[in-house]
Amino acid sequence: MAIEKKFPGSIRMRRIKGMYWEAKGDFNQAEAVYKAILLEQPNNELAMKRQAALELSRNNMTGAVDTIRKYLDVYANDKDAWEQLGELYLQMLLYRQALFCYEELLMFAPASVGYLTRVADILYTLGGNTNLRQARAYYSRAVDLSQGASARGLFGILACSAAITDKPVLQDDRSRAQIELPDLAAVSLMRLYKQHAPSKVAVVQSVLEDSLPKSS
Template structure:
């Protein structure tokens, strides 16, 4: 995840380069280092360096890294002739390179030649079964074709090898949610919480899934995870506060007559509702009446 300081640095450099202030190479290096997807800018400023022989020669061996970066950006922008030109240069410099072969397969994918791209990726995996990028490209290709079951299969195979890849677990969870396979999505979020216990987004997504599944046990667990989000964010997550309200309301309907649980729910409801009103007074005072109306419908105001 990119920090605010890093994002500010990228934006400052981007502004500078866009306005003719120089620093294009520094900008491209930073975008690559932070793994940002600013393809249109990379394509524009990368080509400005590659098309200038003096600037290009001053890069030394980094010239080939730039050709690769521009090729990928060009594919993103559907400038496939530019991408092909960059790949041709790399092929001449590094004949038989698997890394260049990966770019060729990506170009086939960008053209929509799915079958050919699939064969190329499979061939590359035969040579190196631990190539993470190719495994991910195969999953992305299945998803792009609308074959979500194929994407799930690819991601599950990938995660058998690379269990610590947080982005892959998150992607798999989101696909499961889109297919309403909530139990499978919950498992993915559990894995993420185990590896990133202080990341509030993991707790929030897991709580959403548990609330969606419903049932007293899941609602009680969802309430706890919404509460952990509030704790991790210092009470600054509006969605988690709403989640607390919704969970306590639903739990209250399922536990009528249980005095202890009702009392705890009422106390938590009151705290969450008060925090929401305070937030809305600061960030969206014009919508305060709408919030109060919503809370009233949940019998929280």
């Protein structure tokens, strides 16, 4: 390769060479290049990233997870790597591991509506009253931060409230808020759809009528 002759021994050149082999579909050659770089520089950030990308190109999700975990042991502040790892865990149905990743992401961006709802989604999937209550709290936070514009958060509140089996008994302001929350979420959802998707209002209203508890 001409670039190899021009920059003999260059780490950057070798990494480009590995990417060339990746583009050609010769993953074994690419892997050999990246492994050689990491033998010389075990914490070479870009070579570690290319190894993870290589495993994804091979559809080797377990290998990609292992590679990204090793990378995060060194570069723990890489938000994109945490997100990639979380998505891989979700694809592998490893929900508790995915939850850990998204909780880490919330430390980077505690006001992210997307991360809040993703954590809530995972907790809802795990199930059980404790997880459902936590999920509802995350959905509620997402709704607050979005100023009521998170339809996902509002639907999440309703889903969690319907799934929680031990309902609160009216004792204080906190229990009153829990009891009233589904109705408030439903009202907000209807307002949202009337503003942004009026053609869907009838469908949403039907869904809400089926999901909300009937008053005696």
